[in-house]
Amino acid sequence: MNTSKAPELALFPLTAEVNNQRHLVIGGCDVVDLANEFGTPLYLFDEFTLRHKCREFKDEFCKYYPDTLVIYASKAFLNRALARIFKEEDLGLDVVSGGELSIAHSVDFPLNKVYFHGNNKTPEELNLALDLGVGRIVVDNFYELELLNRLAGEKGISQNILLRLTPGVDPHTHQYTTTGTIESKFGFPLATGQAEEVVTQALSASNLNLLGLHFHLGSPVSDIQPYELAIELVLRFGREMGGKFGFNLSEFGIGGGFAVPYTLDSKVPTIADYARVVTDKLNGLISGLGLSRPRLIIEPGRAIVGQAGVALYKVGAIKEIPGIKKYVCVDGGISDNIRPALYGAKYEALVANKASEAEKEMITIAGKLCESGDILVRDVNLATVHPGDIIAIPVCGAYSIPMASNYDAMPRPAIVMVKESQARLIRRRETYQDLMSLDLI
Ligand SMILES: Cc1ncc(COP(=O)(O)O)c(C=O)c1O
Numbered sequence: 001m002n003t004s005k006a007p008e009l010a011l012f013p014l015t016a017e018v019n020n021q022r023h024l025v026i027g028g029c030d031v032v033d034l035a036n037e038f039g040t041p042l043y044l045f046d047e048f049t050l051r052h053k054c055r056e057f058k059d060e061f062c063k064y065y066p067d068t069l070v071i072y073a074s075k076a077f078l079n080r081a082l083a084r085i086f087k088e089e090d091l092g093l094d095v096v097s098g099g100e101l102s103i104a105h106s107v108d109f110p111l112n113k114v115y116f117h118g119n120n121k122t123p124e125e126l127n128l129a130l131d132l133g134v135g136r137i138v139v140d141n142f143y144e145l146e147l148l149n150r151l152a153g154e155k156g157i158s159q160n161i162l163l164r165l166t167p168g169v170d171p172h173t174h175q176y177t178t179t180g181t182i183e184s185k186f187g188f189p190l191a192t193g194q195a196e197e198v199v200t201q202a203l204s205a206s207n208l209n210l211l212g213l214h215f216h217l218g219s220p221v222s223d224i225q226p227y228e229l230a231i232e233l234v235l236r237f238g239r240e241m242g243g244k245f246g247f248n249l250s251e252f253g254i255g256g257g258f259a260v261p262y263t264l265d266s267k268v269p270t271i272a273d274y275a276r277v278v279t280d281k282l283n284g285l286i287s288g289l290g291l292s293r294p295r296l297i298i299e300p301g302r303a304i305v306g307q308a309g310v311a312l313y314k315v316g317a318i319k320e321i322p323g324i325k326k327y328v329c330v331d332g333g334i335s336d337n338i339r340p341a342l343y344g345a346k347y348e349a350l351v352a353n354k355a356s357e358a359e360k361e362m363i364t365i366a367g368k369l370c371e372s373g374d375i376l377v378r379d380v381n382l383a384t385v386h387p388g389d390i391i392a393i394p395v396c397g398a399y400s401i402p403m404a405s406n407y408d409a410m411p412r413p414a415i416v417m418v419k420e421s422q423a424r425l426i427r428r429r430e431t432y433q434d435l436m437s438l439d440l441i
Contacts, residue, residue: 006356011261011348011394013046013308015418024352024392027418031312032353034423035390038414040314041332043401045426047085047419049308053271054089057300060275065282068296071115073256074100076301076398077309081417081426083107092135094256094299098125105132115253115297117164119186120144126151130159138162138214138253140187142194145201145208152207162214162253162297163188163202165195165237167230171217171257174343180217180230180255187215190237199241210247212294213238216255220302222268224277227254231278235285238294253297254278260306262395263346271303302398309397311337311413312352313376315389316368326363328385333367333374335410337393337400341373349377352390357383365391369408409435 009016009024017025023032027046035042054070061068071092074083078093078100084107086093092113095101104114112135119140121129126148129137139145139161152159164187169180179186188195202210215230231254238249259268269277279296286293313330320326339345349365351357360381367374376393385391404412411430416423 007264008348008350008355010264011307012310012350012392013049013394014052015046015048018355022354022356024350024355026310027423028421029418029423031310031392032390034416034418035312035314035352037423038416038425039429040312040390041330041336041413042312043336043396043413043415044310044312045082045305045397045415045417046308046310047417050082050085050305051089053300053304053308054086054091056271057275057298057304058091060272061279061296061298064275064279065296067293068298069113071113071297071299072304073299073301074103075402076305077400077402078103079415079427080107082305083109092297094301098122098128101125101128101132101134111135115162115299123147123151130155130157136160136162136211136251138164139198139202139208140164142198142201145198145205149205149207158207158209160209160211161202162212162251163195163198163210164214164216165190165234167215167217167233169217169226169230169233171221171226172223173218173221173257176343177220178218180215180226190233195237196241196244199247200245203245203247212249212251212253212297214251214253214255214297216253216299217257219257220259220268221257222259224269224274227274227278228281230254231281232285235282235289235291239289239291249291249294251297252282252294253299256299256301256303258300258303260303260395260398263348305397306395307397309395309400311393311396311400313365313391313393315385315387315391318385318387326361327366328363328382328391329366329368330376330391331368332410332413333369333376334371335367335369335407336404336413337376337396338403338405339399340376340378341371342403347377347393347395349380349382350392350394351383351385352392354383354385354389359383365393369410406430406435411435
């Protein structure tokens with residue numbers, strides 16, 4: 001592994017380096033060779049970086065708060081190969097659908113370490129969770145509380161639950177990914193009295209066992225102060241519920257949302273920073289309020305898979321509008337990464353077969369989909385490209401693949417895991433046949 005990385009490699013996986021052909025290398029594999037072998041667009045995941053991030057979260061949080069359970073937020077990206085890695089790394093899992101739950105089950109993931117989230121879990125999904133023995137269901141609304149209590153009763157099960165609360169704290173992130181404010185579709189607001197109401201209902205639900213409280217502020221949250229505010233509000237609420245109704249807070253979930261840098265100039269806290277500030281706050285309040293120590297649950301998604309993932313595209317058409325703009329068009333786009341179009345997300349890029357070229361020009365990387373908004377990276381300095389060159393975009397491991405679509409009937413990309421100079425396909429590329437396989441004439 002390269003420990004002193006060139007600045008332009010800083011956002012790439014921890015194993016990134018440049019070989020003597022000036023090609024980008026990840027996990028010991030020349031990515032230009034991978035693009036030739038597996039085709040493009042291609043998503044790469046670096047196993048070393050993935051495992052390193054899992055361990056970093058565990059080490060940093062447990063250092064200050066030993067009873068911390070790290071549960072990976074599957075929505076950032078889950079497939080069977082990743083689920084197996086998280087199982088080996090002894091993480092728990094946050095799932096939000098019967099689909100994510102089924103992926104976990106398919107690799108014998110310990111289901112007692114699975115937390116089931118979501119604002120509209122269907123009766124079928126709740127039944128599946130109960131049948132599989134999911135560890136915790138994080139109840140999001142009154143409808144779900146009643147439904148789950150009834151379904152668990154029908155099966156003779158006492159189901160462990162947490163309640164998702166909306167603390168009313170603004171995490172200062174994109175409106176579409178803000179969840180902890182009072183108008184959110186998620187959770188029981190503290191401010192309206194509904195949080196107190198649901199605690200009393202949950203405590204008297206005969207088939208539910210209320211173990212704790214949860215909040216999730218949004219994603220990505222690059223300012224730690226909102227976590228501190230929300231921790232204080234929810235912990236104080238928990239203590240109040242203890243005093244009023246004898247509620248015992250044995251689990252306390254602070255969600256995910258830990259940010260990662262996407263661009264070279266972005267400054268976000270490190271995992272160690274989040275761990276120190278969050279646990280400082282928690283430890284201080286626990287002693288100050290005389291609480292017994294709940295298990296801390298954290299749900300990182302992006303911060304575990306983001307940096308591990310790289311997207312590779314092949315350059316095709318190049319369109320120059322003299323004095324105005326130069327577009328470099330690639331063979332993917334919003335069909336495999338909708339984040340720039342959806343959230344205005346920003347990325348950096350590198351020409352993977354000219355990785356150490358000093359001379360650069362300002363271009364815009366456009367996708368091939370039939371939308372003017374299909375721009376992957378705006379105004380980025382790149383080595384001069386020609387058709388056939390390979391462009392690598394770093395920090396593509398989170399929320400790209402899971403939001404991929406077949407828009408314009410684009411087959412979804414293949415995904416390759418790299419480790420110690422070996423590359424293995426962990427999802428094959430979709431074919432035109434796949435696209436038609438569900439159609440009936
Ligand atoms: C409840 C919950 N937990 C965790 C996460 C993970 O967020 P991130 O990937 O930013 O860590 C999300 C994402 O929105 C979420 O809704």
